[in-house]
Amino acid sequence: MTAEVNRDQHVDLVHASLGERELAAVAEVFASGWPAGQGPRGKALESELAERYGVPGAVATSNCGAALHLALLALGVREGDEVIVADYTFPAPAHAVRWVGGTPVFADVRADTGTVDPDAVADLVGPRTVGVIAVDTVGLPADYAELNEIAERRGLFLVEDAACAVGATYRGAPAGALAPVACLSFHGRKGATSGEGGALLTADPALAADARVRSSFGIGSIFDQARVVGLPIPEFTEIGYNYKLSDIAAAILGVQLERVGELRERRHAVAARYAELLAEEELLTLPSVPDDRTHAWQSYMVTLDPRLDRAAVAARLRARGVGCGHGTWASHLQPVYGTDQKCPVSADLFARNLAIPMHAELTEAQTERVAFALRDALSHERKGAA
Numbered sequence: 001m002t003a004e005v006n007r008d009q010h011v012d013l014v015h016a017s018l019g020e021r022e023l024a025a026v027a028e029v030f031a032s033g034w035p036a037g038q039g040p041r042g043k044a045l046e047s048e049l050a051e052r053y054g055v056p057g058a059v060a061t062s063n064c065g066a067a068l069h070l071a072l073l074a075l076g077v078r079e080g081d082e083v084i085v086a087d088y089t090f091p092a093p094a095h096a097v098r099w100v101g102g103t104p105v106f107a108d109v110r111a112d113t114g115t116v117d118p119d120a121v122a123d124l125v126g127p128r129t130v131g132v133i134a135v136d137t138v139g140l141p142a143d144y145a146e147l148n149e150i151a152e153r154r155g156l157f158l159v160e161d162a163a164c165a166v167g168a169t170y171r172g173a174p175a176g177a178l179a180p181v182a183c184l185s186f187h188g189r190k191g192a193t194s195g196e197g198g199a200l201l202t203a204d205p206a207l208a209a210d211a212r213v214r215s216s217f218g219i220g221s222i223f224d225q226a227r228v229v230g231l232p233i234p235e236f237t238e239i240g241y242n243y244k245l246s247d248i249a250a251a252i253l254g255v256q257l258e259r260v261g262e263l264r265e266r267r268h269a270v271a272a273r274y275a276e277l278l279a280e281e282e283l284l285t286l287p288s289v290p291d292d293r294t295h296a297w298q299s300y301m302v303t304l305d306p307r308l309d310r311a312a313v314a315a316r317l318r319a320r321g322v323g324c325g326h327g328t329w330a331s332h333l334q335p336v337y338g339t340d341q342k343c344p345v346s347a348d349l350f351a352r353n354l355a356i357p358m359h360a361e362l363t364e365a366q367t368e369r370v371a372f373a374l375r376d377a378l379s380h381e382r383k384g385a386a
Helices: 003-008 020-032 040-053 064-074 092-099 118-124 144-154 205-214 222-226 247-258 260-278 310-319 344-352 364-385
Strands: 057-061 082-086 103-107 129-135 157-161 181-185 198-202 300-304 353-356
Touching (some): 040 247, 057 064, 057 205, 064 198, 064 205, 082 092, 092 103, 092 157, 103 118, 118 129, 118 144, 144 157, 198 205, 247 260, 300 344, 310 353
Parallel strands (some): 082 103, 082 129, 129 157, 157 181
Antiparallel strands (some): 057 198, 181 198, 300 353
16 A cells, blocks of 8 residues: 555544635735735624624734733733633643733633633632633633633633634533633634634723734734825834734635534534444543533544553554544643642543544544544553453
């Protein structure tokens, strides 16, 4: 069997759903003469996001990390402040707290969902706590009824990191509209993508205006100023950043947002098929989705029996051309933070979760191939787990 045939049979862990419609939108931007940020396509995207999520403020950004940074700046987090962050996640929330001089305090998560545990959050609130960043873990919204109640009762801000959750819902409301401030990601593996990109969403127009100015070096939209008759001289009112989303990316997202429902349904079908094919496997636990929410299925993570060698299972999958990964991170264990905090549930999930292919381009045949390969890998490791 040739290497080329092997590659043809490979099942990618992630794959972006981009096609001719997105290419046509990019061509229109090329013809417009304004490919940079905060131009007409960027403004149109912000208007669409504001309408979709029912908020007055939407700011398109270069990525979700930029949106988190802008949000914390606008919320006034400063050196010495503590912000409680969900532990089991890509550590962007904790990074953002550090960027503004604050201290991230890691909250453990629910064993069944991997989302932040509201009781853990409540127990961590102290005299220096100013806010909470919850995370919709790999596409599943957290417990926002309880989290919003804690934030309101204790006088804290609440930010929803909905990076993975475009297309998900909680009690009928879309992820991205579950807290007073939310941040989205449009990275290549998300429910809507422009390769890279993000957005800040907020119910506070003043906060949105602050973030928009800071996202463009503190001088606001050059596109708007260029349309003024005369020679306006921009004034730098803030120490800002170059966090603008290009109009090229905004044009792609204009198409992708129209396709969110379609792409979500494809992912949902893959998740349902995995659940059928893997239901009888005793050495793994399938993802849990509470009845009051829906999953965006950015990732599909199974939790392996602790007796299994996860690396060995992964090696067998990859040898058969099936992409896989460890899942996400127990942030408190990362050496960059140097913390002595303990989050035992997060640490356990970090050690046992395994991500298998999940994206809207998976065929039924590929989905079945992944499940059969995983079952075969488990059967080979079962003897060692006995």
